[in-house]
Amino acid sequence: MAGRIPLVLLACGSFNPITHQHMRLFELARDHMHQTGLYHVVGGIVSPVGDDYGKRGLVASKHRLAMARLALQSSDWVSVDDWESKLEDWTETVVTMRYHYDRIAAQYHSSKDLPTVSEVPQLKLLCGADFMDTFKVPGLWRDDHVEEVVGRFGLVCVSRGSLQPDRAIHESDLLSRHRQSIFLVREWVHNEISATEVRRALRRGQSVKYLLPDSVIDYIREHNLYTQDSEMKNKDVKLRPLTKQTIQD
Amino acid sequence: MAGRIPLVLLACGSFNPITHQHMRLFELARDHMHQTGLYRVVGGIVSPVGDNYGKQGLVVSKHRLAMARLALQSSDWVSVDDWESQQADWTETVVTMRYHYDHIAAQYHNSKDPLTASDVPQLKLLCGADFMDTFKVPGLWRDDHVEEVVGRFGLVCVSRGSLQPDRAIHESDLLSRHRQRIFLVREWVHNEISATEVRRALRRGQSVKYLLPDSVIDYIREHNLYTQDSEMMNKEVKLRPLTMQTIQD
Numbered sequence: 001m002a003g004r005i006p007l008v009l010l011a012c013g014s015f016n017p018i019t020h021q022h023m024r025l026f027e028l029a030r031d032h033m034h035q036t037g038l039y040h041v042v043g044g045i046v047s048p049v050g051d052d053y054g055k056r057g058l059v060a061s062k063h064r065l066a067m068a069r070l071a072l073q074s075s076d077w078v079s080v081d082d083w084e085s086k087l088e089d090w091t092e093t094v095v096t097m098r099y100h101y102d103r104i105a106a107q108y109h110s111s112k113d114l115p116t117v118s119e120v121p122q123l124k125l126l127c128g129a130d131f132m133d134t135f136k137v138p139g140l141w142r143d144d145h146v147e148e149v150v151g152r153f154g155l156v157c158v159s160r161g162s163l164q165p166d167r168a169i170h171e172s173d174l175l176s177r178h179r180q181s182i183f184l185v186r187e188w189v190h191n192e193i194s195a196t197e198v199r200r201a202l203r204r205g206q207s208v209k210y211l212l213p214d215s216v217i218d219y220i221r222e223h224n225l226y227t228q229d230s231e232m233k234n235k236d237v238k239l240r241p242l243t244k245q246t247i248q249d
Numbered sequence: 250m251a252g253r254i255p256l257v258l259l260a261c262g263s264f265n266p267i268t269h270q271h272m273r274l275f276e277l278a279r280d281h282m283h284q285t286g287l288y289r290v291v292g293g294i295v296s297p298v299g300d301n302y303g304k305q306g307l308v309v310s311k312h313r314l315a316m317a318r319l320a321l322q323s324s325d326w327v328s329v330d331d332w333e334s335q336q337a338d339w340t341e342t343v344v345t346m347r348y349h350y351d352h353i354a355a356q357y358h359n360s361k362d363p364l365t366a367s368d369v370p371q372l373k374l375l376c377g378a379d380f381m382d383t384f385k386v387p388g389l390w391r392d393d394h395v396e397e398v399v400g401r402f403g404l405v406c407v408s409r410g411s412l413q414p415d416r417a418i419h420e421s422d423l424l425s426r427h428r429q430r431i432f433l434v435r436e437w438v439h440n441e442i443s444a445t446e447v448r449r450a451l452r453r454g455q456s457v458k459y460l461l462p463d464s465v466i467d468y469i470r471e472h473n474l475y476t477q478d479s480e481m482m483n484k485e486v487k488l489r490p491l492t493m494q495t496i497q498d
Contacts, residue, residue, distance in 0.1 A: 020269065020459040027456035074463055188446055197437055207276035210269040214323055 004040035006121035007033060009156060010100055012084065012093050013127075014195065015048045016058055017220065018068045019212045021193035022046070026078050029126050029156045032185040042121055044078035045100060052090040054240045057199060057231040061085035063223060070215040090240035094145040097123060097153050124154040124183075132157055132168035135175065139242045146174055154181040202226040253289040255370035256282060258405060259349055261333065261342050262376075263444065264297045265307055266469065267317045268461045270442035271295070275327050278375050278405045281434040291370055293327035294349060301339040303486040306448060308474050310334035319464040339489035343394040346372060346402050373403040373432075381406055381417035384424065388491045395423055403430040451475040 009029055015022060026044045033039040048064045049055075058064075061082070068080040084096045101123045108120050135141055149155070157165050165184055169175040175182065193211045201208050203226060208217060220226060258278055264271060275293045282288040297313045298304075307313075310331070317329040333345045350372045357369045384390055398404070406414050414433055418424040424431065442460045450457050452475060457466060469475060 023459045027458050031455045075458075188449075200437075206280045209276050209324075210272045 001034075001040040003118070005038055006042045006119065007039045008043040008045065008100070008104055008121050008123050009033075009041060009126040010045045010047060010097060010123055011126040012047045012049060012096060014053070014055055014058060015046060015064050015068050016055075016195050017064065017198065017212060017216060017225070018046070018071045019193040019195055019198055020210075022195075023071060023075070023078070024187070025126055025128060025158045026075075028158050028185050028187055029183075030077075032183065033156065036183070039122075041077070043104075044075075044126075046072065046078060046080045047084045047096055047100075048080070048082075050085045050087055050090055052088075052240050054090070054234050054237040056234045056237075057226075058233060059225050059230055063219075063225055067216045067219055070219055071213045073215070074213075090244060092142070092145055092241070093125065094148045097125060097149060101153070122154070124156050125149055126156045127158070129157060129159040129165040129168070132165045132175075135168065135172055140239070141241075143174065147178075150175060150178040150181055154183070156183045156185060158185040158187055199226045199231065203228060203231060250283075250289040254287055254368060255291045256288045257292040257294065257349070257353055257370050257372050258282075258290060258375040259294045259296060259346060259372055260375040261296045261345060262298060263302070263304055263307060264295060264313050264317050265304075265444050266313065266447065266461060266465060266474070267295070267320045268442040268444055268447055269459075271444075272320060272324070272327070273436070274375055274377060274407045275324075277407050277434050277436055278432075279326075281432065282405065285432070288371075290326070292353075293324075293375070295321065295327060295329045296333045296345055296349075297329070297331075299334045299336055299339055301337075301489050303339070303483050303489045305483045305486075306475075306480040307482060308479055312468075312472060312474055316465045316468055319468055320462045322464070323462075339493060341391070341394055341490070342374065343397045346374060346398060350402070371403070373405050374398055375405045376407070378406060378408040378414040378417070381414045381424070384417065384421055389488070390490075392423065396427075399424060399427045399430055403432070405432045405434060407434040407436055448475045448480065452477060452480060 009026060011022070011025060013022070030041040030044070033041055046068050048061055048068060049058075051058065051061050065080060065082050065085060072078050072080060081100070083099060084091055104123060105120050135146060159165050169179060169182060198208050198211055201211075202220065258275060260271070260274060262271070279290040279293070282290055295317050297310055297317060298307075300307065300310050314329060314331050314334060321327050321329060330349070332348060333340050353372060354369050384395060408414050414431075418428060418431060447457050447460055451469065
């Protein structure tokens with residue numbers, strides 16, 4: 001893959017819990033970016049959100065990290081990073097991206113024995129189509145952050161079932177302006193293993209085998225993670241981004 | 250689970266290759282049958298079809314059996330059976346069911362262990378919603394066979410995505426007559442891992458990781474199973490049931 005731009009894919013999210021669907025995003029994105037003929041994917045990062053995000057049913061990051069590590073044991077290019085989850089408060093996606101980009105660039109500059117990497121690797125945000133719709137939720141994103149996430153870094157968006165990411169791009173002037181920085185990946189295998197559904201099944205004592213790795217299922221049972229009580233977590237709490245940021249900024 | 254009817258679930262199909270979706274059918278069906286309060290599922294059988302079926306892209310049963318065994322290593326109640334695939338010619342579903350029923354009944358009568366089962370276990374055919382539609386393909390099923398498969402044994406049908414098994418039942422007088430022998434299981438997690446899509450991805454050198462177990466993927470690569478050539482297998486061949494059976498029977 002000589003002459004290609006080295007690329008790292010970063011996925012931010014709850015991973016509550018991680019499922020085969022999450023891991024498929026990486027595989028699909030890598031195949032797609034390779035097929036453009038322009039990129040060479042050199043790494044993948046799963047970055048679970050911190051507990052302060054305030055999402056309903058979010059279990060402690062310690063567990064979400066442990067499960068993600070178990071799940072990714074069999075991957076030779078995707079790993080879990082806890083930087084974001086260890087910060088004191090919820091951290092904007094762009095801040096997480098800047099951290100990882102700086103870290104990757106520093107690694108590149110300090111280590112001269114990377115025969116596979118010809119230039120500083122790029123970093124792009126990997127997400128599902130539902131993520132594209134979050135851009136229009138009032139107060140959830142700062143405009144200048146969207147500019148940086150999409151315009152400076154770039155997005156690789158894997159479409160899920162019937163959700164149409166093209167429409168979300170079309171309906172946003174900001175996203176439309178950066179159309180060339182957004183890579184849309186079509187998932188032909190309908191594999192919508194929603195973590196919400198997985199938690200529901202677990203609460204009801206139903207099987208989730210084959211939706212996530214056995215090691216993760218064992219972990220969940222051992223720690224009795226997903227129950228009626230765990231789903232009540234943050235029931236009346238507002239998502240942190242909505243309280244931290246103001247609309248006029 | 251005292252007083253419940255012991256039940257074994259049998260899935261017939263190509264398993265070309267087996268995927269997580271196939272294995273999910275068993276898990277979903279077991280949960281559903283338990284929830285009726287009437288049954289206790291005591292076993293599951295995967296019975297890959299014989300090579301004489303003549304389906305396009307069907308790889309030899311030796312491989313399909315090996316992959317299914319690898320995939321089911323982590324299951325404590327579902328196993329693979331090669332009887333059907335070892336028969337000289339393609340075997341009607343009802344014949345396979347009779348074989349397994351007699352086999353299970355014989356085991357029951359021989360073993361006098363009163364702890365495991367109170368009656369002879371029932372045997373039901375486990376299938377996806379697309380299977381229900383096959384009943385109306387001319388020449389594919391004999392009426393008396395459908396009577397026996399559905400009326401004598403019974404079906405557990407897991408609905409896949411947008412396919413509507415109720416409609417297939419409604420549009421068939423025969424199926425409608427045996428409505429109480431058909432258990433419909435709704436799959437809320439949209440997990441349509443079609444083996445056709447998996448083969449397509451493999452042909453194109455794309456990743457299928459997390460759609461099937463790693464052990465099965467390794468096996469496929471080792472034996473270079475799914476290629477342009479393998480998909481051409483049986484291209485001009487008619488499905489065996491259509492040549493074996495005549496419409497007026």
